[in-house]
Amino acid sequence: MDLDMAQVRAFVRTAEELHFGRAAGTLGVSQQALSKRIARLESLLGTRLFERGGNGVHLTPAGRRFLPPARQALTAADSAVAAAVGDDRPLRVDVWGHLYAPMRTLAQVAGEAGELVSGHGRDLPSVTNALLRGDIDAAFGRVHPPLHAGLTHRLVRLEPVDVVLGADHPLAAEPALRPDRLRGSVLWAPGALDRLDFLHRFADRFGIRDTGTSVNLGLAHLLGEVAADPRRFTLLPADVPLPEIPGLRSVPLVDPTPLYAWSLLWRTGSGHPGLSGLTAACAAEAGRSRWLEYDPARDWLPEPPSSAAPAA
Template identity: 75%
Template sequence: MDLDMAQVRAFVHAAQEMHFGRAAGDLGVTQQALSKRIGRLESLLGTKLFERLGHGVGLTEEGRRFLESARRALAASDDAVATIAGKDRPLRVDVWGHLYAPTRTLLQVAGRADELRLELGHGRDLPGAMTALLRGDIDVALGRIHPPLSPGLAHRLVRLEPVDAVLSTDHPLASEPTLRPEQLRDSVLWAPGALERLDFLRRFADRFGVRERSGSVNLGLAHFLTEVAVDPRRFSLVPADMPLPDIPGLRSVPLVDPTPLYAWSLLWRTGSTHPGLSTLAAACAGEAGRSRWLEYDPTRDWLPDLPTDRAEAHSG
């Protein structure tokens, strides 16, 4: 049985969107053309892959079983084409967690690898980056990973970055040279969005007993930090070495005993053959060694969860 990859692609996109119209738009075909492709695939396989619902579609049991294999087959097909047609194209990189400016890390690495050509994009969050990787829309992503990760993806820890507390100069703790995380338990953690979507901040609040939590719409770093500065009870967390905008009434204070670490990882689709991926991974490893990015001491530092590749981090 020979699969038609156009039909497989139609199935995978429809399964992702759970809507034939949106999937057709993604692929640049009419909904009728997409329906025909899926119908032919169902005929070839001898089973229904979708059930029609009121405002979309749902996968049948057979469709759910077929989905991961279809994704792998599609990825292998795309990689095979890329080895010829796309061998010279830039490595497409997506980043998320942009309030913490992951592009600082990426640009520091890329600046040392002259042969590395990058095409930079921005993901809304980790699920969005995973979807883009599985679709083949991007080659690699950079951000903080946390379970669950989709099957077919691999990752590597590249940086453990200390974070500071930022708070108003009118905050009762603003004059302290350093702060222990537990000292912030009676303050209000201010988040750039819904806390259930911000895993690191949520885990910090849970671990150190910060009961009051609130947030706003993420309109960029300057707007967010201005909101922190105007309220003497608020605080948030930012990377220790990230340049902050010049905002009156804002202070950054190092956190110690323990120091929270934000873990940056590369994430990619298993089986990817783009040569830029290995170049980027090697450049990250080299920069980590020079800049001591992977130092971790459990008696001094706090990580909400260690990535499974923690062996790449060493005690310092």
């Protein structure tokens, strides 16, 4: 029995999404085309792989048995193609979280990671879809649940976060601030908080009840609005260069210090040789620059990762 790998890929993606429409979208095909591929695979195997009904899509017992070796078959097929045709093209790396300037970190490892080509991903969902379609090889930004089952990520950097406010803000002259002292201020965000996971969790954790939303027209626009109102503040990683806006102040946050977690993300089973070089370069720089230090008594993370190294 010869398996059609396009059909196997359609099955695996649908098994991961448990939704035909989403699976079709990640593969860049119509839902009708995806359904036909799975129907042909079921016909070839002589068994149903999915139960379709009012309660959604579920794997049958045969589908659950077929899924692990099907994933292995896809990984082997991708490796075989790469071995046959060669893969000396640059590693395609996309980013998200642009206001937090992810390229600052990638620039510090690019020289050791081989040839990279950067993209301009909009957000985690769009980057996820690009990875699953094979449009890019890796991505860099803040990962938060739910993460697609077909992706792998590795923590690269934990970056302290400062509060940014205008000179007329009552707390502007402080040398450092505890996050809970911001409760009487307005958290100014470049979009709806339910789409900005880090800011949303910060507000919940430290009791920030007053929030406001800007239009995301870039960092200078956001910070210009912050500087213009003495009630407003926003958060930025400490190393992000601030635009030259009169009266803008960046104040460290302490007791605890919020940390922004940067991760490298790629499709599970990806065989591009540049991935190992990039992950090795990130690990080396993390060791030199102490990027992964984390002390739960001193620092705050929305989701403390198991791979974060406690401070000595």
